[in-house]
Amino acid sequence: MLDYALLDALAAVVREGSFERAARVLNVTPSAVSQRVRLLEQRLGQVLVVREQPTRATEAGHALCRHAEQVALLERGLAEAMPALLPGDAAPTARVTLPVAVNADSLATWFVDAAAALASSQPVLFDISLEDQDHTAERLRSGEVVAAVTALAAPVPGCRSVPLGSLRYRATASPAYVARFFAEGVNPQSLAAAPCLIFSRRDRLQDSWMQLAFGASPPVPTHWLPSTQAFVDASVAGLGWGMNPEPLVAGLLARSELVELLPGRSLDVPLYWQCRQGLPLAEVLRDSVCGAAGRVLTRSGAPSL
Numbered sequence: 001m002l003d004y005a006l007l008d009a010l011a012a013v014v015r016e017g018s019f020e021r022a023a024r025v026l027n028v029t030p031s032a033v034s035q036r037v038r039l040l041e042q043r044l045g046q047v048l049v050v051r052e053q054p055t056r057a058t059e060a061g062h063a064l065c066r067h068a069e070q071v072a073l074l075e076r077g078l079a080e081a082m083p084a085l086l087p088g089d090a091a092p093t094a095r096v097t098l099p100v101a102v103n104a105d106s107l108a109t110w111f112v113d114a115a116a117a118l119a120s121s122q123p124v125l126f127d128i129s130l131e132d133q134d135h136t137a138e139r140l141r142s143g144e145v146v147a148a149v150t151a152l153a154a155p156v157p158g159c160r161s162v163p164l165g166s167l168r169y170r171a172t173a174s175p176a177y178v179a180r181f182f183a184e185g186v187n188p189q190s191l192a193a194a195p196c197l198i199f200s201r202r203d204r205l206q207d208s209w210m211q212l213a214f215g216a217s218p219p220v221p222t223h224w225l226p227s228t229q230a231f232v233d234a235s236v237a238g239l240g241w242g243m244n245p246e247p248l249v250a251g252l253l254a255r256s257e258l259v260e261l262l263p264g265r266s267l268d269v270p271l272y273w274q275c276r277q278g279l280p281l282a283e284v285l286r287d288s289v290c291g292a293a294g295r296v297l298t299r300s301g302a303p304s305l
Contacts, residue, residue: 002064003043004071009036010048011068014061015097015127017054040064066143072096095123098285101140101148103133104199105167106271106293108228109247111149114292118285132202133271140274147275147285159274162286165297166268171209171261172249173241178259181241186261192218197225197234197242205243209267243267247296268298 012022013033023030041048048061057065102111107130115126129139136148140156155161173181181194188210196206201224210217223240225231231242232249236257244258246266252258273289275282 002067003040004068006036006040006043007064007068007071009033010040010057010061011065013037013049013055014057014065019055062144069097069099069146095125097125097127098147098281099127099129099145101129101131101136101145101150103136103149103271104130104226104228105245106133106149109167109245110292110296111289113295114289117288117292118281122281122284124281132200133269134204135202137274140276146279147273147282149289150272150274151269152274153270153272156274158277160277162273162275162290164271164273164290164293165299166270167296168246168298169205169209169243169267169269170246170249170253171206171213171241171265171267172235172244172253172258173261174236174238175256175259177235177238177241178261180238182261188214188216188218191220194220195240196220196222197231197240198222199228199231200224200226205267205269209243209265212267213262213265271297 009022009026012025013019016022016025019030019033019037023033026033037049044060046060047058048064050056050058107128111128115128118124119126129136129145131139133149133151136145136150137152137156139145140148140150140159149164153161153163177194182190184190191210198206206220207217223234225234225239225242228245228248232244232252234240235242235244235249236252241261249258253260271293273286273293275286279285
């Protein structure tokens with residue numbers, strides 16, 4: 001039988017990144033937190049926390065942290081249904097942490113509104129992991145998160161998949177950049193000589209757009225820039241061309257601070273919300289996510305809800 005006071009200490013150390021910050025959250029001394037984690041490790045006969053800065057969980061530690069998160073969510077659901085059964089420190093007002101995987105562009109354009117809507121009505125905290133939309137489902141499949149914004153339509157085992165709409169991307173650059181690199185037009189040959197902005201090694205948006213536009217995606221000189229807002233700023237500054245979310249650049253395009261490489265040739269990326277079935281708060285979380293997504297995402301490229 002697990003001692004949940006020890007398990008809560010482990011989860012706090014991993015979540016907060018240090019024994020000192022975990023102690024403040026738990027309202028105990030750092031030595032008490034250390035003793036609890038050490039006792040849990042002794043009982044299980046294995047190391048659960050790598051004591052670095054920041055602290056991180058071992059594989060066994062991650063498994064226990066996921067279990068602790070699931071128990072906290074289940075207790076939250078029980079507290080809503082039968083608050084008299086739970087002690088005061090587990091009452092419905094106690095906050096639970098929701099680990100969620102989101103792609104950076106959704107976080108920059110609409111997901112914060114979804115999180116704020118839920119947090120305004122429910123005592124929850126978010127632990128958001130950033131990952132490319134083609135790979136957020138991996139976090140869900142591994143059990144690291146309980147829900148994800150993903151490009152994967154097929155449900156991860158144990159999850160329900162709900163279509164959200166499509167995030168529309170525009171291939172954009174500054175007018176001066178276009179005049180410099182595309183004076184003779186935008187084509188595979190000119191693109192092969194024009195520096196491109198790419199978010200990460202997993203980012204395939206530029207390749208997808210070139211494939212859609214020309215049936216080929218030539219190798220391009222690359223600036224690696226892992227920040228959604230920096231992507232926009234770099235495009236305006238003339239560092240390179242890139243695939244920017246339409247909600248972030250619509251105003252810049254209207255003011256001609258940015259221009260499209262091929263006007264009207266956008267790329268729509270369908271997104272889905274996948275959440276563990278049976279998760280307490282799942283319905284209200286889904287409603288918050290779908291509401292925020294519906295105000296920003298386009299319906300083309302994704303089936304209707």
